[in-house]
Amino acid sequence: MKIKLFIAASFLVFLWSCQSSGTDNQQEQTATDSLAQAADTELPSRMATTVLENPYIRVKEMTLSPGADQPLHEGGPRVVYSLTDYKMSWREGEGEPAEKSWSTGDVHWHDAGTHAVTNTGQSEAVFLVAMRTDEALPACDEEKALDNDVNKVSPDKAEVLFENEQVKVTKVTLEAGAEIPEHSGANRVIYALSDYRINFASDKEGTGEHSFEAGQAHWHEACTHSLSNTGSTTAVFLVIAFKN
Known part of the structure; x- marks a missing residue:
């Protein structure tokens, strides 16, 4: 009799443990689903789209909705081009946040370091981020290439927006039927600001x-080249030339 009671009690304990385990697993799955749903909810307000990546560079388009933020994170040396007007609260490391405003077409540089940002404006913040990888750039006589680039041969069609020891950013505007004669180019990213054919x-x-369509990017290794606008629209594009 005692043996039967012991077996029955053991069976009841086994059933209870299985039910408890199933409940715990269900709770864990519910928690996991909730986290996944929360992550999906955040994606529209904080988005990074890779527009170009190769062994040498990465180019991303960032979009932050009003009120969206990027918590403290590490960023490498990078050049930033503003695709819209926006206002940000910007904080580096453990420093105090500062309000910064950028307009469409502004270019600025950030050295490597930790930072956090919040879109404090009323409109979407959309900006292009271009950065080097650790891979050495293809061989190039940069001094010669940059001294005889599009700014030298067609100054009426080119505007230097930014230059430092790491990068040179030029905006080129080429009307339909116009040409740019042979010139040099360093290792560079071309980012289309309009739709065009060349x-x-x-x-x-x-x-x-x-x-090319606005928002597309492509890569050219250092070379000598010329181009002409064979389409019916004005070609507007950025030349982001990288220096070793």
Whole structure:
């Protein structure tokens, strides 16, 4: 009789433990689902889209909705181009936050370090971030390339927006039918600010017709080249030339 009671009690304990374990697993799964849902909810207000990446560089388009923030995080040396007007609360490391405003077309540089940002304005903050990787750039006589770049041969079509020891950012505006004669170019990213079609002739890449849409980016290694706008729209693009 005692043996039967012991077996029955053991069976009841087993059933209770299984039910408890199932409840715990269900609670854990519910918590996991809630975290995943919360992460999905945050994505529209804090978004990073990679527009170009290769062994040498990464280019991302960042979008922060009003009130959205990026908590303290590490950032490498980078150049930033503003695609919209926006206002930010900016904090470096453990320092005090500071209000900063940027307008469309502004360019600024950040050295490596930790920082946090909050969009304190009333509109979306959209900006382009371009940074080097640890990979050495392809060989290039940068001094020669930058001394004879688009700014030298077509100053009426090019505007230097920013330059330091790491990068040179130029905005090029090429009307339909216009041309830029042969010139040098360092290792660079081209980012389209408008839709356009051009004919591109290069000593490394040959000659060809290419169409681009606003927001697209592509890479060119250092080369000698010329180009002409063969489309019906004005070609507007950024040249982000990197220095070793």
